[in-house]
Amino acid sequence: MFTDVAGEERQMITIRFDGRELSVPAGISVAAALLGCDITTMRTTPQSGAARAAYCMMGICFDCLMVIDGEANQQACMVEVRDGMTVAPQQGAPEIMVTEVPS
Amino acid sequence: MKRRYDVVVIGAGPAGMAAATTLADAGADGLSVLVLDEQAMPGGQIYRSIERPGTGPDVLGDEYADGFDLVRALRAAAVDYVPGAAVWQLSGGNEDAHVPRCEVGVSVDGCAHLIGADAVIIATGAQERPFPIPGWTLPGVMTAGAAQIMLKSSCLAADGAIFAGTGPLLYLVVAQYVKAGVRVRALLDTTPRAQYRGAAWLLPQAWRAGDHLKRGLAYLKQIKAAGVQHVKNVTDLRIDATSDDMKTVTYRTTKTGGTMEAAQVFLHQGVAPNVNLSRAAGLEHAWDAWQHCWMVVTDAWGASSVDGIHVAGDGGRVAGAVAAIAKGRLAALDVLDRLDRIDHATHDRLAAAPQRDIKTELMVRPFLDILFAPPAAFRVPQDDDTVVCRCEEITAGQIRAAVADGCVGPNQLKAFCRAGMGPCQGRQCALTVTEIIATETDRDPHDVGDYRRRPPIKPLRLSELAELHAETGYSEDNH
Amino acid sequence: MRAEVAIIGGGMFGAALAYGLRRDGRDVVLVDQGDVAHRAARGNFGLVWVQSKGVNSPAYAAWTRRSADLWADFAAELTDLTGIDPHHHRPGGLEPCLTEHEFETRKTMLETLRGHSNGAFEFEMLDARAARDLIPGFGQEVIGASYSPQDGHAGPLNLLRALHAGYRKLGGQAITDAQVDSITPTADGFMLSSRGHDPVNAERIIIAAGLGNKKLAAMVGIDAPIEPLKGQIMVTEKVSPFLTYPLSGVRQTAEGGVLLGGSHEDVGFQDDSSAPVMAAIADRARRVFPFLANARIVRSWAAIRPMAPDGLPIYDQSATLPGAFVVSGHSGVTLAAVHATVMAPAIAAGHLPPDVAPLNAGRFHE
Numbered sequence: 001m002f003t004d005v006a007g008e009e010r011q012m013i014t015i016r017f018d019g020r021e022l023s024v025p026a027g028i029s030v031a032a033a034l035l036g037c038d039i040t041t042m043r044t045t046p047q048s049g050a051a052r053a054a055y056c057m058m059g060i061c062f063d064c065l066m067v068i069d070g071e072a073n074q075q076a077c078m079v080e081v082r083d084g085m086t087v088a089p090q091q092g093a094p095e096i097m098v099t100e101v102p103s
Numbered sequence: 104m105k106r107r108y109d110v111v112v113i114g115a116g117p118a119g120m121a122a123a124t125t126l127a128d129a130g131a132d133g134l135s136v137l138v139l140d141e142q143a144m145p146g147g148q149i150y151r152s153i154e155r156p157g158t159g160p161d162v163l164g165d166e167y168a169d170g171f172d173l174v175r176a177l178r179a180a181a182v183d184y185v186p187g188a189a190v191w192q193l194s195g196g197n198e199d200a201h202v203p204r205c206e207v208g209v210s211v212d213g214c215a216h217l218i219g220a221d222a223v224i225i226a227t228g229a230q231e232r233p234f235p236i237p238g239w240t241l242p243g244v245m246t247a248g249a250a251q252i253m254l255k256s257s258c259l260a261a262d263g264a265i266f267a268g269t270g271p272l273l274y275l276v277v278a279q280y281v282k283a284g285v286r287v288r289a290l291l292d293t294t295p296r297a298q299y300r301g302a303a304w305l306l307p308q309a310w311r312a313g314d315h316l317k318r319g320l321a322y323l324k325q326i327k328a329a330g331v332q333h334v335k336n337v338t339d340l341r342i343d344a345t346s347d348d349m350k351t352v353t354y355r356t357t358k359t360g361g362t363m364e365a366a367q368v369f370l371h372q373g374v375a376p377n378v379n380l381s382r383a384a385g386l387e388h389a390w391d392a393w394q395h396c397w398m399v400v401t402d403a404w405g406a407s408s409v410d411g412i413h414v415a416g417d418g419g420r421v422a423g424a425v426a427a428i429a430k431g432r433l434a435a436l437d438v439l440d441r442l443d444r445i446d447h448a449t450h451d452r453l454a455a456a457p458q459r460d461i462k463t464e465l466m467v468r469p470f471l472d473i474l475f476a477p478p479a480a481f482r483v484p485q486d487d488d489t490v491v492c493r494c495e496e497i498t499a500g501q502i503r504a505a506v507a508d509g510c511v512g513p514n515q516l517k518a519f520c521r522a523g524m525g526p527c528q529g530r531q532c533a534l535t536v537t538e539i540i541a542t543e544t545d546r547d548p549h550d551v552g553d554y555r556r557r558p559p560i561k562p563l564r565l566s567e568l569a570e571l572h573a574e575t576g577y578s579e580d581n582h
Numbered sequence: 583m584r585a586e587v588a589i590i591g592g593g594m595f596g597a598a599l600a601y602g603l604r605r606d607g608r609d610v611v612l613v614d615q616g617d618v619a620h621r622a623a624r625g626n627f628g629l630v631w632v633q634s635k636g637v638n639s640p641a642y643a644a645w646t647r648r649s650a651d652l653w654a655d656f657a658a659e660l661t662d663l664t665g666i667d668p669h670h671h672r673p674g675g676l677e678p679c680l681t682e683h684e685f686e687t688r689k690t691m692l693e694t695l696r697g698h699s700n701g702a703f704e705f706e707m708l709d710a711r712a713a714r715d716l717i718p719g720f721g722q723e724v725i726g727a728s729y730s731p732q733d734g735h736a737g738p739l740n741l742l743r744a745l746h747a748g749y750r751k752l753g754g755q756a757i758t759d760a761q762v763d764s765i766t767p768t769a770d771g772f773m774l775s776s777r778g779h780d781p782v783n784a785e786r787i788i789i790a791a792g793l794g795n796k797k798l799a800a801m802v803g804i805d806a807p808i809e810p811l812k813g814q815i816m817v818t819e820k821v822s823p824f825l826t827y828p829l830s831g832v833r834q835t836a837e838g839g840v841l842l843g844g845s846h847e848d849v850g851f852q853d854d855s856s857a858p859v860m861a862a863i864a865d866r867a868r869r870v871f872p873f874l875a876n877a878r879i880v881r882s883w884a885a886i887r888p889m890a891p892d893g894l895p896i897y898d899q900s901a902t903l904p905g906a907f908v909v910s911g912h913s914g915v916t917l918a919a920v921h922a923t924v925m926a927p928a929i930a931a932g933h934l935p936p937d938v939a940p941l942n943a944g945r946f947h948e
Contacts, residue, residue, distance in 0.1 A: 001366060005283045006258035025257070027155070032257035040242045040348050046820045046838055047496045053242035055493075055531075057249035058148065059141070059561075060230050060377065062494060062526035063240075073526075073562070073819050073878055080143065093820040093838040096877055192857055208857050217857055385854070508747065511758055518739040521837070526819050526880050555883075557855050562819060562878035565842075568857075568864035569875070575858040 002036045013083040024081055031057060031064045031076035034087070042066050042076060043090040065090050072096070104185050104211065104218075108137040110438055111207050111220040112182075113190050113380070115140035116147015117424045118416025119226035120173045121431030127180035129436065129453055131444040137218065138177070139188040139209055141561075145174050147228050148248065149424050152256040164279065166318070166424065167255075173428070187211060191559035193384040195223060195411035204411040208558060215567035217574070222411050222438045225381055225399075226431060229374040229417035232396065232477060233531050234268060235484045235491050235499070238342025239370060243350055247276045247371035260285040261367035265352050267291040267340055268371040270475045271319055276369070278322035281329040288365050289332040291354050293372065295478055296336050302474035309470035312463045313425065316470075334361075338480065342368055372477035376418050379528060382556035385409055390549035393472045394421060395482060396534055397553055404437035405430055413438060426464040429457035483538050491539070492532040494525020499539060506543040513537060513554045526562060529554040585611040585755065587930070588774055588784035590762050590798060594626060594738070594914025595921060596790035597745035602926025604752040611782055612749065612756040613774060625885015626738035627815060627843050628835070629828055630916045631675060633705055633730040637691050640698040641940040642894050646913070647702060648937065649920035650732055656919035657736065663751060666744035668736045669836040675733025675828045678713065678724045678870050685726045692728055705730040717827060721872040735828040737836055738915050745918070757782070762791070765801040767903055772802075786905040788929060792888040795896075795910045799943070802906035804898050806943045811889035811912075814859045815843035818877040832867055840877065842867045855882040887912035891946060897925075897934050898943040907934070908943065 004010070010025040017039065024033035031054040034042065041051040042064050054064035057077045064076040068087050072094030076087070109130075112123045115138055123138045130136075146153040150170030177184065192208030203219030210216075231246045238244065247266060253259045254276075265288045266277050273290075280287050310316055326333060339355035345364065353362045375396035378388060387400040387408035398420040405413040415434040416427035436454050439445035484491065487500025497520050505519035513529075513536050516522050522536055523529040529536075533554050541548045587603055589596045592614030600612040632650050636643030650672070657670035679685040689707050696703045706729050713727040714720050720727075750756065760776040771785040789798045792808075799806040820838030831844035842863050860882050868875055888910050890896050895911030907929055911917065928935040 001262050002253065002259040003262050003285070004258060005254070005260050005285065010258075028257040028259075032253055032259060035253065036257065036259045038348070042242070045496060050240065050496065051242050052240065055240075055245050055249065056231065057245065057252040058230070060527060060530045065526070071876055072821075093822045096821040096824055096873060192855075194854070206857075509750070509756065509758060519743055521739075524881075528881060557881055557883050558857070558860075559879055559882065562880050564875065565818070565864050565868055565877050565879060566875035568816075568861050568879060569868040571857065572861035572865035575861050 001038060004036070013081060015081055015084070016086045018088060026081065028081060029057075029077045030066065030068060030079045030081055030085070030087055033081045034076065041089060044092055046093040049092060067094060104137065104183060104216070105135070106216065107203065107219045108135045108183075109220065109442060109444075110134070110136050110222045110224065111205070111218060112136065112138045112224045112226060113193070113207070114147065114226035114228055114416070114418065115142065115145040115177065115184070116149060116226060116228045116416065116427065117170070117173060118228070118418070118427040118431035119147065119224070120145060120177045121428040122224045122226055122415055122435040123182050124173070124176045124180045125432045125435035125453070126439065127182050129445055129449060130439050134444050136182040137220070138182050138184045139190055139207070140184065140186045141189055143186050145177050145184070146170055148252070150174065151252060164275065164318070169424070185211060189561040190380060191215070191561045191563050193223060193225070193380055193412070195384060195409040210561070210563055210567055213564065213567060215563060215571045217571065221442055222413065224405070224431070224434050224438065225384075225412060225414045225418055226416045227377055227380055227418040229421050230377040230530060231371060232373050232375050233535050234370040234372050234481065235489050235535050236340045236342065236370075236481065237486055237489050238344070238350070240490050240493055241342055241344050241350060243348060243366055244342055244368045244370065247273050247369045250369045251276045251279065254279060254283070261369075262286050263288045263365055264367040264369055265289050265291065265363060265365040266369045266371070267293065267337070267352070267354075269294040269477060270371055270373040271315075271471060272374065273371040274319060274322045274326065276371075277331065278325045281325050281331065287329070287331045289334060289363055290326065291337045291340065291352070292333060292335045293337045293340070293478055293481060294335070294475060296357070298474050298476060302470050305470040305473065309467040312466035315423075315467050340481075372481055373475060374417065374421050375534060376420060377530065378553070379530060379556045379560045381407070381414060381418065382553065383558050383560050384412060386412060386414070388553065390547065391420065393469070395477065395538070403433070405434035406437060422464055422468055426461055429460040429464070432457040433461075482535065483542050484535070491535045492522040492525065494527050494531070495521045497522040502536060502539050503543055506540055510540070511544065512540065512552050514552070516540070517554070523554045528556060528560065583611060583755075583757070583780055583782045585609050585782070585784045587786045587788065588613060588772070588782050589788045589790055590774065591789070591791035591794070592746065592756070593790065593792055594742060594918060595792070595909050595911065596788070597742060597749065598914070598918040598921035599788055599790060599909065599926050599929070600754055601745045601749045601752070602922035603930055604749055604754045605922065606927045606930050608930050610754050611784065612754060613760050613762055613776065613782060614756060614758050615761050625813060625815065625883060626915050627841060628735050628738045628833055628915060629675070629830065630670065630672070630734040630736055631830065631913070632703065632732040633675060633677065633692060633728060634695075634830070635913070635916075636894070637695050638892070639894055639940065641937060643695060643699055643703065645920060645937050646916060647699070647732065648924070649917050650734065652919040652923055653734065653736070656923060660744040660748055664744045664747040666740055666747055668741040668744055670734060670736040672732075672734030673826050674729055674731040675735070675830070676708075676713070676717065676727045676729050677830050678720060678727045680723050680725065680866075680869055682725065688728050703730070704732055717825070719824065719871050719873055721869055723869045733828065735833055736915055741915060741918060762798065765798060765906070771905055772903075786929065786932075787907070789906070789908045790910070792910065793886060795888060795908060799898075799908045802900040802908070803902040804900055804906075804908050804943050805947070806896050806898065806908055806910060807891055807946055808888045808896070808910055809891075810886040812884050812886050813843060814855055814863065814882060814884045815841055816860055816863060816879045816882040817841050818874070819880050821877060829870070831863070832870060839880075840874065855884050895938075895941055896943050897938040897941045899934055904932070
């Protein structure tokens with residue numbers, strides 16, 4: 001359980017995770033936001049389907065790869081939360097055909 | 104952001120900020136400096152989120168407060184500071200008069216650029232060493248540095264966590280937790296008793312050098328005063344998942360053993376230079392037998408084996424923040440000298456204080472290196488089932504089998520079992536792989552070598568590279 | 583150390599021949615360099631490719647086809663013996679065309695190839711719609727493609743590993759970390775010297791050292807004009823399987839990463855990746871597969887092909903020292919099957935297979 005130790009009141013925003021709405025502090029990373037909501041699995045590995053979550057929180061372990069706003073393989077610890085953002089766990093090797101082709 | 108600068112500084116931690124401000128302040132007018140920072144705001148890891156602290160220096164400690172001056176100086180300096188910039192390529196030593204000596208490939212806001220420079224200072228800092236024990240890949244197991252990042256950047260702390268390992272950063276984070284009033288389940292300390300004895304003769308000189316040891320002792324006192332269970336001489340560790348989120352940590356010490364439960368486990372056994380960029384740029388490295396990791400070979404000013412590229416701070420060799428600041432200043436002064444943008448008198452005058460600082464810092468480093476050397480059993484996993492390459496899920500046993508099959512080095516190992524081929528590109532497994540192969544073949548790690556690193560050293564979208572094609576216009580027909 | 587046959591070089595060519603010779607019951611020693619040798623074998627894309635090979639050389643085209651036809655059984659044999667699967671698939675292969683000019687040039691070239699193969703080479707030119715029926719992900723810029731049912735692909739690293747493992751399993755000897763600096767004829771064959779190692783004596787030798795061949799071949803009286811030609815490849819992070827057909831410049835591996843390649847640079851022995859070339863590869867890949875725009879490249883690498891002036895392999899037997907053979911080329915994966923199962927037994931019997939007679943080094947001196 002991660003608890004909030006900020007001295008002061010924090011501005012909260014809403015993100016969607018796996019169909020649920022989560023209220024999280026603005027200005028933090030997606031990984032931190034999910035850990036703060038006790039979400040423990042961020043992805044499953046392509047090889048064995050093992051559950052993984054953030055390990056280093058600084059962009060060098062690539063264990064926090066998630067699908068953010070429809071785009072796969074994003075490091076959740078390097079992306080800041082935004083109001084209305086959708087986040088989904090990345091299961092195995094992500095689908096590439098369903099991604100919207102940018103115009 | 105322009106496409107051409109006199110100097111590019113990569114990294115905005117202590118070394119990068121010191122280098123950039125020295126370049127701007129001491130360099131002749133008109134010197135163009137670009138600072139590329141992967142983070143959203145300056146500070147690197149040690150001063151992370153310092154411009155927006157939710158937890159003040161009273162929790163995070165004086166060292167954190169030291170960063171304020173540097174960040175303010177950077178913001179005031181005549182440099183182009185670009186946050187959110189991921190450097191994916193670096194080359195130097197270009198001799199062709201028509202191209203800049205150095206080229207930096209960087210991605211900002213999803214757009215890739217190639218930037219030319221006469222000089223580049225790599226100040227990308229260190230990363231935590233891998234800590235390959237059974238269960239280290241489980242959700243809920245993170246590094247102590249991650250715990251600190253959560254605290255600094257998100258003001259979140261894990262209640263009832265278990266900390267394990269060795270090294271100053273570990274004690275610092277536990278002390279910060281204690282000061283923030285967060286319950287710590289236990290500190291499982293892998294520092295071997297013999298290393299206290301081994302380091303003792305260096306204690307007098309280390310004690311005289313700055314505040315490190317006094318601060319360190321103060322952390323340990325705070326930890327003790329808070330009643331945190333401090334288990335010493337841990338020789339064996341494993342983590343197993345039990346129920347949904349809980350983990351059981353099983354440990355053995357020289358005298359006893361036991362188990363304990365927690366939702367979060369934080370591991371740490373020292374830091375090592377993050378060599379992916381320096382390797383990809385072709386810089387010469389050497390195996391540091393004191394710190395059991397690779398370091399960049401440089402002269403006293405940070406000049407590397409590649410013309411035009413300097414390295415400053417923990418990205419070259421781990422020596423702490425104060426040394427990093429000093430090395431950043433010296434690298435900047437040397438760059439200015441080579442570019443003929445500073446007079447000798449000023450150069451020598453400004454070099455004096457950083458040179459003194461480095462001397463002082465280096466008086467404490469050997470003590471710390473010996474005392475907190477990560478034990479061999481935790482660098483080279485004995486249990487064959489321990490995952491070594493996290494990305495590709497390759498175990499120690501598979502690596503040893505490859506060596507038995509004739510594999511002689513890390514690059515061959517990739518062909519044998521894909522170790523090192525995942526997205527982290529060896530950051531979490533290279534040191535372990537080199538030492539496993541060294542142990543199995545009875546060779547020195549320096550001879551065994553390291554993974555070859557290649558650009559992009561951070562992943563790059565295909566579209567970004569494709570857009571770059573319009574700029575570079577390369578065609579096989581005109582080459 | 584003594585053996586019947588000594589092979590210099592444990593890359594794709596050398597390993598396949600070593601395996602093939604052991605399979606043929608010969609006493610072999612394989613002499614190989616260390617971890618950081620130039621290793622064209624580690625740069626290989628993985629195509630088992632027939633279309634576009636040998637348009638100017640019917641012999642090479644036929645030799646290539648023969649290998650492609652033998653590959654499936656060869657892969658099964660290696661898998662059974664070593665447990666390492668080379669991941670060979672032969673769904674056919676495509677080459678997308680982005681302009682009418684590309685399409686017409688390709689069509690002409692492939693018709694020539696079919697012509698001199700007496701119909702043995704099969705292909706079809708697909709229009710935009712037919713190409714998209716096979717590969718729905720093709721972008722609008724793809725106006726057509728060539729397709730050959732005879733093309734396929736395999737995992738080059740798995741293949742190399744399987745060849746070495748199979749060789750060892752069959753009792754082959756190997757000396758690793760040795761660079762041969764001289765070849766001396768002896769009364770009953772040859773002596774190979776490498777610094778730091780005992781000399782190796784063999785009745786016959788095969789020089790399969792890739793870029794090292796030019797120098798070594800000269801020692802047995804063969805002038806093999808091999809020059810380095812760099813190729814760059816990039817790979818994306820793993821994505822779920824979407825591409826069953828290999829293209830000559832895009833291939834999805836068994837593990838999920840997408841390989842992008844197809845460059846040729848004449849820059850000597852420098853094997854760094856370079857941004858302009860990577861960008862050019864990326865640009866074409868995005869035109870061919872627009873939906874890959876957001877796929878992330880995690881690594882690039884370059885390898886140096888040992889290239890003869892006409893792009894064809896060199897297979898030669900020394901006229902003055904008939905026990906010495908030189909083999910060199912850059913399609914080591916495609917040719918692995920025929921090297922192991924046809925060339926190796928022929929060399930064991932003291933000659934090269936008649937298929938490759940026109941591919942000798944003498945052709946450059948005519």
